[in-house]
Amino acid sequence: MRRGTKLGVGQHRAVVAGLGMLAWVVGLLWIFPVAWTVLTSFKTEQDAAAQTLNQGLTFGRYGDIARSTTGTLSLQSAFTNSLVVVVVSTIIVLLLALPASYALAIRRIPKWRDVLFFFISTKFLPVVASIFPIYVYAQKWNLIGTWTVLIVLYIAINLPLAIWMTRSFFMEVPRELIEAAEIDGTSLFNQLRSVILPIAAPGIAATALLCVIFAWNEYFYALQLNFANASTMPQWVVSNVSTRGNFLAKLSAASTIACLPVVLAGWAAQKRMIRGLSMGALK
Amino acid sequence: MTAAAADAALAKGKAGDPFSSAWRRRLPLVPALLYMVAITQLPFVVSIYYSFTNLKDKTQSLIPEPTKFVGFDNYKQIFSDPFFRQAMWTSVKMTVLAVVLSLVIGTLFAILLDRKFLGQGFIRTLLITPFLLMPVVAALIWKQQMFSSLFGVLNKALEFVGLNSVAFISDHPLGSIVTVLVWQWTPFMMLIMLAGLHSQPSDILEAADVDGATSFGVFRQLTLPHLRPYLELGALLGSIYIVQAFDAIDVMTGGGPGSTNVPYFVYQESIGGGFRYGSSSAYAIVIATLALRLLSSLFRDEQRA
Numbered sequence: 001m002r003r004g005t006k007l008g009v010g011q012h013r014a015v016v017a018g019l020g021m022l023a024w025v026v027g028l029l030w031i032f033p034v035a036w037t038v039l040t041s042f043k044t045e046q047d048a049a050a051q052t053l054n055q056g057l058t059f060g061r062y063g064d065i066a067r068s069t070t071g072t073l074s075l076q077s078a079f080t081n082s083l084v085v086v087v088v089s090t091i092i093v094l095l096l097a098l099p100a101s102y103a104l105a106i107r108r109i110p111k112w113r114d115v116l117f118f119f120i121s122t123k124f125l126p127v128v129a130s131i132f133p134i135y136v137y138a139q140k141w142n143l144i145g146t147w148t149v150l151i152v153l154y155i156a157i158n159l160p161l162a163i164w165m166t167r168s169f170f171m172e173v174p175r176e177l178i179e180a181a182e183i184d185g186t187s188l189f190n191q192l193r194s195v196i197l198p199i200a201a202p203g204i205a206a207t208a209l210l211c212v213i214f215a216w217n218e219y220f221y222a223l224q225l226n227f228a229n230a231s232t233m234p235q236w237v238v239s240n241v242s243t244r245g246n247f248l249a250k251l252s253a254a255s256t257i258a259c260l261p262v263v264l265a266g267w268a269a270q271k272r273m274i275r276g277l278s279m280g281a282l283k
Numbered sequence: 284m285t286a287a288a289a290d291a292a293l294a295k296g297k298a299g300d301p302f303s304s305a306w307r308r309r310l311p312l313v314p315a316l317l318y319m320v321a322i323t324q325l326p327f328v329v330s331i332y333y334s335f336t337n338l339k340d341k342t343q344s345l346i347p348e349p350t351k352f353v354g355f356d357n358y359k360q361i362f363s364d365p366f367f368r369q370a371m372w373t374s375v376k377m378t379v380l381a382v383v384l385s386l387v388i389g390t391l392f393a394i395l396l397d398r399k400f401l402g403q404g405f406i407r408t409l410l411i412t413p414f415l416l417m418p419v420v421a422a423l424i425w426k427q428q429m430f431s432s433l434f435g436v437l438n439k440a441l442e443f444v445g446l447n448s449v450a451f452i453s454d455h456p457l458g459s460i461v462t463v464l465v466w467q468w469t470p471f472m473m474l475i476m477l478a479g480l481h482s483q484p485s486d487i488l489e490a491a492d493v494d495g496a497t498s499f500g501v502f503r504q505l506t507l508p509h510l511r512p513y514l515e516l517g518a519l520l521g522s523i524y525i526v527q528a529f530d531a532i533d534v535m536t537g538g539g540p541g542s543t544n545v546p547y548f549v550y551q552e553s554i555g556g557g558f559r560y561g562s563s564s565a566y567a568i569v570i571a572t573l574a575l576r577l578l579s580s581l582f583r584d585e586q587r588a
Contacts, residue, residue, distance in 0.1 A: 020400030026392065027406035033424050033466070034412055036436060040428065049434050096318060099311030109308045115316070117579075122323040123523050124578040128549040128567050130326035132333065132560045156322040159315060188311060217417040219530045224554055234419045238534070241423070248427055248434055255420045266415035267408050275478055 041252035048249035061253040078236035089154035097162035105170035169203030206272035333564035340558035357565035370548035381464040389472025418530035456542035479513030
């Protein structure tokens with residue numbers, strides 16, 4: 001396949017080189033705010049506020065944000081809260097999504113389209129439409145400020161997406177393999193474990209990653225249902241905005257730290273993630 | 284096997300042996316289905332109930348009123364509320380602008396990145412980064428680093444070329460928020476469109492090439508129709524998330540005439556300060572119904588295509 005001439009435009013060398021240059025310019029411009037923030041995180045507060053670089057680069061701000069003053073949310077506790085909530089919710093999402101996708105893709109139930117549409121339609125429902133009952137009952141049951149309430153909600157946020165994606169990866173498992181396992185009388189659990197999972201594993205990993213990204217970055221529920229005790233990373237970043245004194249360098253360091261895990265993971269799995277997203281709808 | 288044939292085969296199998304299939308097939312689906320019903324549908328039903336009452340948060344008012352049924356009063360009030368209408372209009376503008384712009388720019392980027400050049404993978408990696416950032420961080424970066432009149436890079440640049448500084452966020456709240464949304468969602472659209480471009484059968488393009496079709500003709504008559512379902516998918520997924528934008532508004536403007544969209548409006552009416560759960564439930568029910576109607580018609584089209 002001759003990818004270089006695919007769209008037919010730019011048969012000439014100069015045009016091809018020009019378009020490559022344009023891609024570089026566009027890419028660098030798009031990333032500029034991020035690059036600038038990372039650079040700022042290594043500056044002193046005076047330099048950051050003036051957008052200059054007179055005092056050189058330093059790791060000082062990273063030290064500042066790691067030390068917590070008493071009474072404020074510390075990096076350690078925000079990180080622990082985020083980690084627990086994200087990991088537990090993602091594991092439960094997969095435990096619910098994999099059998100469901102089996103019934104939607106491999107041994108399909110009649111009317112599987114309607115069931116799939118139901119799952120997707122829960123994403124159409126604005127969060128605000130269900131937040132007050134959740135808030136009222138969370139208050140009633142003393143769940144405000146606990147890991148439980150966030151885990152329960154993050155499962156609900158990610159489950160439809162996970163079913164959509166894993167279903168598309170299950171569709172790619174050759175039918176003959178499954179039929180052979182069925183003839184041998186293999187149970188659902190063993191079919192999943194020994195036939196389907198090994199083939200769909202990369203796709204499932206990408207699905208899990210997308211769930212992790214959405215849960216890690218979630219701010220609204222965490223803000224509403226989680227004062228102080230179980231605050232997660234997004235709230236910790238916002239807590240670095242101060243009304244007194246300069247904070248830009250510290251805020252930049254906090255932003256960098258908070259986003260780094262998910263950005264690295266996303267870079268590693270970019271291709272598969274999007275394939276799962278687009279296949280889910282188009283197959 | 285086509286989907287219809289598969290369904291027919293399933294139906295036949297079920298009729299063949301009455302005990303085994305039907306419910307055993309459905310069983311693996313039950314936990315996920317029950318979970319979603321419990322967490323998303325039950326609260327919605329409770330919201331409908333609230334919407335017919337004057338429920339308020341008792342701890343937030345000095346003289347608590349008893350909760351009682353008010354019939355359709357909350358719904359009647361919706362249509363005479365100018366602030367709600369303004370929020371609806373802002374929501375429409377924000378969503379349409381952000382989805383269309385990110386889709387157009389994302390498609391252009393995808394076309395640019397689809398051809399081989401030095402550093403292709405590296406540039407793609409750079410471009411997707413904004414999508415991976417926390418929405419809160421993206422909003423803070425733009426607010427504090429780019430738009431700020433105190434330390435903003437954009438105003439420093441304007442100053443440098445001798446122009447007057449601009450109070451981006453206070454003078455153009457909607458534009459500022461849309462900028463951040465487009466910045467974050469363009470990479471997502473780009474990746475979907477790249478998946479579309481990669482899936483294009485190359486033999487047809489080569490045949491067109493041999494036939495001497497012009498590059499623009501190939502793009503318009505072959506590539507664009509092929510990309511259509513991908514464009515629709517991007518629009519659908521983008522709308523689902525962008526219509527609910529909250530973080531950027533909360534961080535950048537904290538609401539206001541130009542930037543309060545419907546979710547933020549309902550938030551302010553309820554847990555964000557108003558604590559009028561009864562009337563804000565009615566708002567929520569109205570938008571939920573509208574959103575469901577609109578998006579499900581989109582989704583059904585998508586499935587047919």
